[in-house]
Amino acid sequence: MATKKEIAAFMASAFPQCKCVVDAVGGRSATVRHKIGVDELRPGGTVSGPVLMTVADVALYVAILGEIGIVPLAVTTSLNINFLGRPSPEKDIIGVCKLLKVGKSLAVGEVTLYSEGEQQPVAHAVGTYSIPPHAKR
Amino acid sequence: MATKKEIAAFMASAFPQCKCVVDAVGGRSATVRHKIGVDELRPGGTVSGPVLMTVADVALYVAILGEIGIVPLAVTTSLNINFLGRPSPEKDIIGVCKLLKVGKSLAVGEVTLYSEGEQQPVAHAVGTYSIPPHAKR
Amino acid sequence: MATKKEIAAFMASAFPQCKCVVDAVGGRSATVRHKIGVDELRPGGTVSGPVLMTVADVALYVAILGEIGIVPLAVTTSLNINFLGRPSPEKDIIGVCKLLKVGKSLAVGEVTLYSEGEQQPVAHAVGTYSIPPHAKR
Amino acid sequence: MATKKEIAAFMASAFPQCKCVVDAVGGRSATVRHKIGVDELRPGGTVSGPVLMTVADVALYVAILGEIGIVPLAVTTSLNINFLGRPSPEKDIIGVCKLLKVGKSLAVGEVTLYSEGEQQPVAHAVGTYSIPPHAKR
Numbered sequence: 416m417a418t419k420k421e422i423a424a425f426m427a428s429a430f431p432q433c434k435c436v437v438d439a440v441g442g443r444s445a446t447v448r449h450k451i452g453v454d455e456l457r458p459g460g461t462v463s464g465p466v467l468m469t470v471a472d473v474a475l476y477v478a479i480l481g482e483i484g485i486v487p488l489a490v491t492t493s494l495n496i497n498f499l500g501r502p503s504p505e506k507d508i509i510g511v512c513k514l515l516k517v518g519k520s521l522a523v524g525e526v527t528l529y530s531e532g533e534q535q536p537v538a539h540a541v542g543t544y545s546i547p548p549h550a551k552r
Numbered sequence: 553m554a555t556k557k558e559i560a561a562f563m564a565s566a567f568p569q570c571k572c573v574v575d576a577v578g579g580r581s582a583t584v585r586h587k588i589g590v591d592e593l594r595p596g597g598t599v600s601g602p603v604l605m606t607v608a609d610v611a612l613y614v615a616i617l618g619e620i621g622i623v624p625l626a627v628t629t630s631l632n633i634n635f636l637g638r639p640s641p642e643k644d645i646i647g648v649c650k651l652l653k654v655g656k657s658l659a660v661g662e663v664t665l666y667s668e669g670e671q672q673p674v675a676h677a678v679g680t681y682s683i684p685p686h687a688k689r
Numbered sequence: 690m691a692t693k694k695e696i697a698a699f700m701a702s703a704f705p706q707c708k709c710v711v712d713a714v715g716g717r718s719a720t721v722r723h724k725i726g727v728d729e730l731r732p733g734g735t736v737s738g739p740v741l742m743t744v745a746d747v748a749l750y751v752a753i754l755g756e757i758g759i760v761p762l763a764v765t766t767s768l769n770i771n772f773l774g775r776p777s778p779e780k781d782i783i784g785v786c787k788l789l790k791v792g793k794s795l796a797v798g799e800v801t802l803y804s805e806g807e808q809q810p811v812a813h814a815v816g817t818y819s820i821p822p823h824a825k826r
Numbered sequence: 827m828a829t830k831k832e833i834a835a836f837m838a839s840a841f842p843q844c845k846c847v848v849d850a851v852g853g854r855s856a857t858v859r860h861k862i863g864v865d866e867l868r869p870g871g872t873v874s875g876p877v878l879m880t881v882a883d884v885a886l887y888v889a890i891l892g893e894i895g896i897v898p899l900a901v902t903t904s905l906n907i908n909f910l911g912r913p914s915p916e917k918d919i920i921g922v923c924k925l926l927k928v929g930k931s932l933a934v935g936e937v938t939l940y941s942e943g944e945q946q947p948v949a950h951a952v953g954t955y956s957i958p959p960h961a962k963r
Contacts, residue, residue, distance in 0.1 A: 430600075432591045454569045458624035463567070464609050468631065469602035487595035492932075493904055493954065494605065495632040495769040497797050497815060499790045515801075515813050516773045520931075521903075523771050525799065525813065527789075539789050539799065541771060541815055543904065629795075630767055630817065632906040634934050634952060636927045652938075652950050653910045657794075658766075660908050662936065662950065664926075676926050676936065678908060678952055680767065704874075706865045728843045732898035737841075738883050742905065743876040761869035768879065769906040 417484045422477055425485050435473040435510075443514040445478035448507050448531070462502040462537075471496055471526040471540035474510035479522045479544050482514065486550040489522075496540040506530040508537070520546055554621045559614055562622050572610040572647075580651040582615035585644050585668070599639040599674075608633055608663040608677035611647035616659045616681050619651065623687040626659075633677040643667040645674070657683055691758045696751055699759050709747040709784075717788040719752035722781050722805070736776040736804075736811075745770055745800040745814035748784035753796045753818050756788065760824040763796075770814040780804040782811070794820055828895045833888055836896050846884040846921075854925040856889035859918050859942070873913040873948075882907055882937040882951035885921035890933045890955050893925065897961040900933075907951040917941040919948070931957055 417425075423437045438446040449455070449470045457463040472491055479489055502508060509531050514524040521543060528538040554562075560574045575583040586592070586607045594600040609628055616626055639645060646668050651661040658680060665675040691699075697711045712720040723729070723744045731737040746765055753763055776782060783805050788798040795817060802812040828836075830851045837844060849857040860866070860881045868874040883902055890900055913919060920942050925935040932954060939949040 429595045458566045459627070461627075464628040464631070465602060465606035468605040468609070472601050472605070490596070490598075491601040491635055493632070493634045494601070495630070495815065495906060497630045497789070497817065498628055499797060515771070515810060523773060523813070525815075536789060539797070539815065541769065541799075541813065543771060632769060632952065634926070634954060636934060652908070652947060660910060660950070662952075673926060676934070676952065678906065678936075678950065680908065703869045732840045733901070735901075738902040738905070739876060739880040742879040742883070746875050746879070764870070764872075765875040765909055767906070767908045768875070769904070771904045772902055 416482060417480050421485060422480050429487055433473065435470060437477055440477055440481040443478065443482060443517065445474050445481055445512045447474045447477055447510045450507055451504060456504050460504050462504065462508060464498065467498070467508060467528055467538045468494065468496055470508050470510040470528055471542060474512035474526045475524045475542045475544060478512040478514050478524055479517070482517050483546060483550055486546060488547045489544050489550070492543045492545045494540060494542040496538055498538045500535055500537045502537040503530040506532060522546060553619060554617050558622060559617050566624055570610065572607060574614055577614055577618040580615065580619060580654065582611050582618055582649045584611045584614055584647045587644055588641060593641050597641050599641065599645060601635065604635070604645060604665055604675045605631065605633055607645050607647040607665060608679065611649035611663045612661050612679045612681060615649040615651050615661055616654070619654050620683060620687055623683060625684045626681050626687070629680045629682045631677060631679040633675055635675045637672055637674045639674040640667040643669065659683060690756060691754050695759060696754050703761055707747065709744060711751055714751055714755040717752065717756060717791065719748050719755055719786045721748045721751055721784045724781055725778060730778050734778050736778065736782060738772065741772070741782060741802055741812045742768065742770055744782050744784040744802055745816060748786035748800045749798045749816045749818060752786040752788050752798055753791070756791050757820060757824055760820060762821045763818050763824070766817045766819045768814060768816040770812055772812045774809055774811045776811040777804040780806065796820060827893060828891050832896060833891050840898055844884065846881060848888055851888055851892040854889065854893060854928065856885055856892055856923045858885045858888055858921045861918055862915060867915050871915045873915065873919060875909065878909070878919065878939055878949045879905065879907055881919050881921040881939055882953065885923035885937045886935045886953045886955060889923040889925050889935055890928070893928050894957060894961055897957060899958045900955050900961070903954045903956045905951060905953040907949055909949045911946055911948045913948040914941040917943065933957060
């Protein structure tokens with residue numbers, strides 16, 4: 416297992432270009448946040464799909480690292496996302512991941528994505544990560 | 553319908569931050585390319601998942617615009633991606649989209665993603681776009 | 690909106706071959722149950738994948754009918770399922786659906802599937818239904 | 827590798843309830859067929875979603891057995907399906923699978939589903955199978 420502080424330090428070092436911040440991690444779950452600015456918008460004045468996919472992927476990764484420790488080589492094997500509503504261009508995107516399974520070689524989780532402070536989700540994703548053999552735990 | 557030149561101009565104007573280039577479009581298909589540099593890599597020296605998701609999403613969007621014309625408000629409603637192999641950190645990612653359906657309100661397509669020059673795909677995606685009513689065609 | 694009794698009567702009439710029973714419906718959710726016998730098993734002594742997909746699809750349909758009333762022509766537009774564990778060959782499969790969105794033309798929900806009495810899910814699905822225009826509600 | 831005859835015999839013995847017939851297998855692909863009768867229909871006079879999911883799952887399984895030999899314990903780990911059109915209630919459903927990857931522990935393929943004789947697909951699926959260790963090949 417890894418703490419929020421350890422994961423945040425690892426993310427900053429391994430993914431310096433990633434704009435996601437770890438808000439919480441633990442108990443097979445994680446919450447991450449992505450600031451929204453002009454770079455994240457698309458026509459219609461809303462957040463672009465790839466930004467939401469990125470938040471989903473990072474939320475899964477952080478939740479998994481929270482369970483198995485810092486295993487950089489855990490990699491996404493699949494991701495499915497449904498877009499449910501139009502995100503606000505003025506609010507951070509919040510991704511809340513709950514892990515459904517943490518096996519020896521595979522972890523599966525779901526992520527609900529919100530515009531900060533809103534009740535209705537803007538997207539929902541399910542993803543699978545492959546955990547390399549001999550990952551420390 | 554829109555030409556490659558029209559779509560490239562629209563993409564540059566509407567998504568200035570997008571690093572994808574349109575290589576080809578037409579006949580219910582499209583090919584896009586994304587340069588890979590240090591910003592696109594992740595631990596293990598490979599291309600990060602969100603970059604591949606972005607290429608898949610853009611390839612779909614471009615193929616759809618090629619069929620229905622410049623309809624900025626066409627939006628992704630779902631995307632499913634499977635990661636199949638480790639992309640080279642030194643080669644462009646190429647996304648080849650073939651549309652499976654172009655209906656009045658919904659378009660569906662599949663995208664195969666390659667490291668340039670390789671035979672084996674690195675990922676495969678299927679996505680759905682919602683087309684707004686009264687879109688010019 | 691439709692009650693459990695109305696939906697059960699409709700399902701028995703419209704899908705006489707369907708082995709799913711409605712356990713509960715309401716509040717944007719539904720629980721359905723599928724008896725498991727020799728017809729539902731596959732090599733390895735476990736429940737076959739298509740049975741789990743069927744339960745997921747029916748749970749979604751029932752939850753949606755619970756919200757919008759008996760709209761027979763609501764149809765699945767996509768379904769994504771992840772298999773998480775080996776279901777018991779001796780226990781009913783229970784599908785618990787929670788709707789994520791009920792829009793005018795589209796409804797999206799997630800379904801967690803269990804072997805009855807177990808804590809760990811055996812599968813998790815997300816599906817989308819198209820709701821025909823002028824559906825009574 | 828297994829031949830069409832070996833796979834058909836195995837399917838008949840291991841899945842006696844399965845109504846799918848193997849039309850062709852080999853070269854990382856497979857074609858299966860499902861007769862459509864009153865049991866396969868749903869309101870609206872069309873083929874029910876779970877029947878299409880079953881054909882997709884079986885087409886994948888057959889294509890994989892064609893590559894790795896009769897490995898009964900290969901199991902689906904995920905399946906994503908998009909429904910593209912209304913299948914005819916009077917025509918067999920044909921599923922054509924092409925494998926995208928056959929790895930040591932995972933195989934991924936796509937399946938296009940047709941009403942026999944039609945050009946436009948009625949559905950498209952992508953699925954992943956887990957191959958047990960020490961599977962004979």
